Amino acid sequence: MAEVEIYSAILCPFAHRSRLTLNAKGISYTLIEIDLQNKPANFLEISPYGKVPVLKHGNNRVWESTIINEYLDETFPKPALSPKEPIQRAHARIWINFADTRLFATSAKLLYGSSPQQHPLLRKELTEHLLFIENQALQKVSDRSPYWLGSEISLVDFTYYPWFEQLSVLEHFRGFEFPQGLDRLKQWWAAVATLESVKSIFKAPEFYIETYDRLYGAMNA
Ligand SMILES: N[C@@H](CCC(=O)N[C@@H](CS)C(=O)NCC(=O)O)C(=O)O
Numbered sequence: 001m002a003e004v005e006i007y008s009a010i011l012c013p014f015a016h017r018s019r020l021t022l023n024a025k026g027i028s029y030t031l032i033e034i035d036l037q038n039k040p041a042n043f044l045e046i047s048p049y050g051k052v053p054v055l056k057h058g059n060n061r062v063w064e065s066t067i068i069n070e071y072l073d074e075t076f077p078k079p080a081l082s083p084k085e086p087i088q089r090a091h092a093r094i095w096i097n098f099a100d101t102r103l104f105a106t107s108a109k110l111l112y113g114s115s116p117q118q119h120p121l122l123r124k125e126l127t128e129h130l131l132f133i134e135n136q137a138l139q140k141v142s143d144r145s146p147y148w149l150g151s152e153i154s155l156v157d158f159t160y161y162p163w164f165e166q167l168s169v170l171e172h173f174r175g176f177e178f179p180q181g182l183d184r185l186k187q188w189w190a191a192v193a194t195l196e197s198v199k200s201i202f203k204a205p206e207f208y209i210e211t212y213d214r215l216y217g218a219m220n221a
Pocket of ligand 1: 011012014036052053064
């Protein structure tokens with residue numbers, strides 16, 4: 001099998017998504033940690049957008065976490081992490097798009113790109129995204145099944161899970177409070193967190209808080 005390498009960064013939830021997909025498929029890979037505040041001189045040759053994650057698979061190079069994940073699912077088909085039916089595949093893509101354009105986008109603004117005056121509005125926006133997920137995804141799509149799309153784990157689960165593992169950062173540094181209720185979402189989170197592919201690279205809330213503080217503490221002073 002051609003060698004697989006993933007360029008990652010310690011706090012990057014997007015790289016985490018692709019590592020979860022690699023783990024779930026049992027693909028062995030080399031992890032290359034990039035210091036994003038001190039990128040290697042040739043980094044743009046590796047990553048055209050100057051970002052992580054980037055996947056190298058033999059001579060192939062792929063970037064953008066959701067596209068890396070689709071590439072992995074197509075190249076290493078077992079276990080399949082996308083539904084078979086076109087309509088379910090469409091729904092999986094809709095939820096992956098929701099993650100990028102809403103949940104992760106609002107969180108990034110709240111953490112890295114906003115003034116304290118904007119924080120209350122962004123916290124409210126995040127709460128609304130989570131309520132939407134509870135009501136439209138977990139109560140409807142997955143019903144009583146453990147995972148986002150039902151009884152089978154999928155790329156949708158691995159797209160969202162890193163946000164939950166790093167929730168402590170939003171709570172600690174931005175005063176975000178996980179909304180009351182949201183029982184299905186909490187059950188989903190617990191189910192995904194017990195998977196071996198997830199546990200094997202899990203980091204505790206304190207790790208994220210300490211690392212964020214070390215890397216971005218000055219920003220919050
Ligand atoms: N849409 C991209 C987002 C990747 C991204 O924003 N990565 C961040 C780290 S979490 C990065 O590399 N930032 C470096 C920079 O912007 O200079 C994906 O899903 O892969």
